[in-house]
Amino acid sequence: MKKKSAEQLETEIRRHNELYFQKHQPEISDYEFDRLVERLRTLKPDSPVLREIPSDGARLKESGIKVRHVTPMLSLDKCYQEEDLQDWAEKFSGDLVATPKIDGCAVELRYDGAGRLILGATRGDGMVGEDITLNVRMIEGIPAKISSGPVEIRGEIYMSLSVFQKRKEEGFSNPRNLAAGAIKQKDPNKTKEYELSFFGYDVLGVACATELEKFRQLKAWKIPTVEIIEVPRDDMKSAYDYFLKKREQHDYETDGVVYKANLVSEQQRLNFTAHHPRYAIAYKFQGDSGETILKDVEWSVSRTGTITPVGIVEPVELSGAMVSRVSLHNLGLMKQLGLRRGSKVLMMRRGGVIPKLESVVRAGEGAAIVVPAHCPSCEAPTEVREDFLYCTNTKGCRRTQVAELEHFIKAIECDGFGDKLIAQLYDAGLVQDPADFFSLQQGDLLELDRMGETLAAKLLHNVAEKKKIPLDVFLRALAIRELAKHTSKILAQEFRTLEGVLRVTEEELSAIHTIGPVIAKEVVEGLKRKKGLIERLLKHVAVVGVGSPRPGAEGAETAPLQGRKFLFTGSLETMTRGEAEKKVEALGGEMASGVTKDLDYLVTGAEPGSKVEKAKKLQSKGGKVRVLSEAEWQKMLKLAD
Ligand SMILES: [Zn+2]
Structure with missing residues (x-):
């Protein structure tokens, strides 16, 4: 790809800025936008365009009464790489905490000495915001009175995904933009209709020694907060992974994880740059939309006999997760999209949780998708009724699928799952295919008849034992x-x-x-x-797999990379990081959490970060770690394979 000049970047950023802030019709994701800004910052740090990018609160045109913030409401510095996170954390000592980053509108609330809410203000440009006091009174989760004061509380007003679903037809591309409009309504009753929510995340003017204490204080005032967790310094990414995993369960959009120094004394020492506090950083989830190629369509048979098309695409990363399958919902919708094999398609995972195939970007040259005449599960004839495709052998079809589940459980010798239980799990929609056994939760099982906590825990334990x-x-x-x-x-x-x-x-x-x-x-x-x-x-x-056992290892079932720990740094050319990690695990190796004395191999792609230095330091002290280029790593895979 040809690198863009600083001038080209400036023009492009200005255009996207206008699309975003004035027209509310962004064409690129926040991630892509941030990349452009980052590149410009590198090429031309003094570019005037960099000063034109307003902070999050300034989304809609400011019009009301101005409020000057006592302490500036700065936006957070952000990063997309684990290494940047580590570099940031090395600048201070003490514990770290992390919270999910809500994709909403930052606000400041002031309570007086009697604990009464006297002011609500938007972030604005960080120094001056807009008075929205009457409107914030209409928001659930913002109490009109708290038990003590004076205090300033900061947090995020947001629209829950379930409310956003109801208001989709208003044409906003995401809940944040809709919430930003909703809090600026002239009539507070209008604001109320939008059913906005609030999470507090900061307290100013009250002596709290740590972030954790601040959260306890917010809870004592009955102000909703997000989850806060402590972060181990030697595995900072674990907090990111934790919240990324939880992202799908939340009824609100999160776009990353906020890491903070837990000690308020450290925060004061670190202070601010002109743009950001130094004691906090947002590690952002990556691209929510992406283009990819449709490889095929598979047909998935439900319990009721409906056959749903599922798009199989070249794996694409959406919101930090690799996606290779996407439900096309029903036959009618699939036909509307006009899919062919090889079509270039746009996938999204924003404003909702399940990946969606938005549109066809370029029609493919490949074959048209053929609607199956026979059920892929039981091979009975299919039938089309309106937009849906059905298996005509509903009863027998269910039997075929349950039999496959029974076969799977028997083959892997997982105890405790009798035929009756399997049928129950299938009918309750908890286990539709064998992979679902592994994502069962205790709560799911407890909903079944005659299921107690002890039995449920035992079943989950038995499943967990079968992970190899x-x-x-x-x-x-x-x-x-x-x-x-x-x-x-x-x-x-x-x-x-x-x-x-x-x-x-x-x-x-x-x-x-x-x-x-x-x-x-x-x-x-x-x-x-x-x-x-x-x-x-x-x-x-x-x-x-069946590998030749390493000297000293027992048994012939040893996988070729068993017992060895790997870590990647920089971007790989031949595969994504996710694919590379899968390769390691498929061959029995393990992923390490950082450059430590347990690490066997550090594989370096293009532009590797500080990990290489660390590995070399370990080597100089006689550590076992070996630094491999991507080519050397490929060679190793070939030998192991
Ligand atoms: Zn069938």
């Missing part, structure tokens, strides 16, 4: 006809890793003398059909 599955068992568990015990064993021995097995062709397979062409065809097609299931299972389980 030998390759032959894994293959057999997929319930592919002709891939029973004997053939699974042969495949595992011949091709050694799951990747090896998945790459195998009909010709290669039928060359093995006990297999033959009929079985080979059945197996290769079956594996292709189960690709979606395999990918879903791999999110939860590690498949232990």
Whole structure:
């Protein structure tokens, strides 16, 4: 890609700025926008355009009464790389805390000596905001009176996703923009209609020694807060992963994780730059939208016999998670999109939790999607009624699917799941395919008849015990006809890793003398059909391939990279970080959390960060860590494979 000049960047940023702030119709994600700004900051730090980017609070045109903030309301510095986070944290001592970063509108609330709410103000430009006192009184979660004062409370007004869903037709692209408009209504009753919510995250003017104490104080005043957790210094990313995982459960949008120094004394020492406090940083979740290629459409049969199209796309990162499947909802909607294989499509994961295929960017050259005439589960004829596709054999179809679940549980020898329980789980919608066993939660199980806490905990324990599955068992568990015990064993021995097995062709397979062409065809097609299931299972389980045991290691089931710890730094050329980590785990290796004495290999991509220095320091002290280039790492994979 050709690098843009500073002048080009300036023009582009100005244009997107206007689209965002004046027209409220952003064309690119916040992430992409921030990248442009970062590049300009590097190329031309004194560019006047950099000063034209307003902070979050200044989204809509300011018009009301101005309020000067006693302490400036600065926006947070942000980063997208773990290394930047580590560099930031090295500048101070003491504990760290983290909270999810709410994507809303920052506000300041002032309470007087009697604890009465006397002022609400937007952030504005950070120095001067706008008086919205009458409107904030209409927001649930902002008490009119608290038990003590005077105090200034800062927090975020936001619109919950469930309220946003109801108001989608108002045409706002995300809940934040809608909330920003809602808090500036001239009529406070109008503001009330928007059902806004509030989370407090800072307290000024009250002696609190730590962030944790501030949160306890907010709770004592009955002000809602987000979750706050302590962050281990040697694994800062764990807080990011924790909140990223939780993101889908929240009824509000989060766009990252805020890390802060816990000690208020450290915060005061660190102070501010002209733009940001130094004691806090936002580690942002990455791109919420992305373009990718539609590879295929699979058909998924529900309990009631509805057959839903599922798009299989080249993996694309949306909001920090790799997405390779997207529900197309129903036949009618799929047809409207006019999908063909190879189409370039726009995927989004914003303002909601489930990835969505928004539109076709460029029609593909590949074949049109064929609507199956037979049910992919039970092979009975299908039928189209209005926008939906159905299996005509509803009862028998359910039986086929439950039988697959039973087969899976038996194959992996997971105790406690009898046929009755499996049918119950299926009918309750808790387990639709074998991968769902691994995401069961205790709360889900307790809803079932005759299920107590002890039994539920035991079942979850049994499932957790099956997170490492030998390759032959894994293959057999997929319930592919002709891939029973004997053939699974042969495949595992011949091709050694799951990747090896998945790459195998009909010709290669039928060359093995006990297999033959009929079985080979059945197996290769079956594996292709189960690709979606395999990918879903791999999110939860590690498949232990058959490798040559390392000297000193016991048993022949040892995976080639077993017992070795890896870490990546910089951007890899041949694959994403996520794919690379999966490779390590598929071969039995482990991911390390940082450069420590346990680390075996540090793999460096383009523009590696401070980790390399750290690794070299360890080496100089006789540490075992080895620094590998991406090419050397590829070689290692080939040998292990
Ligand atoms: Zn069926």
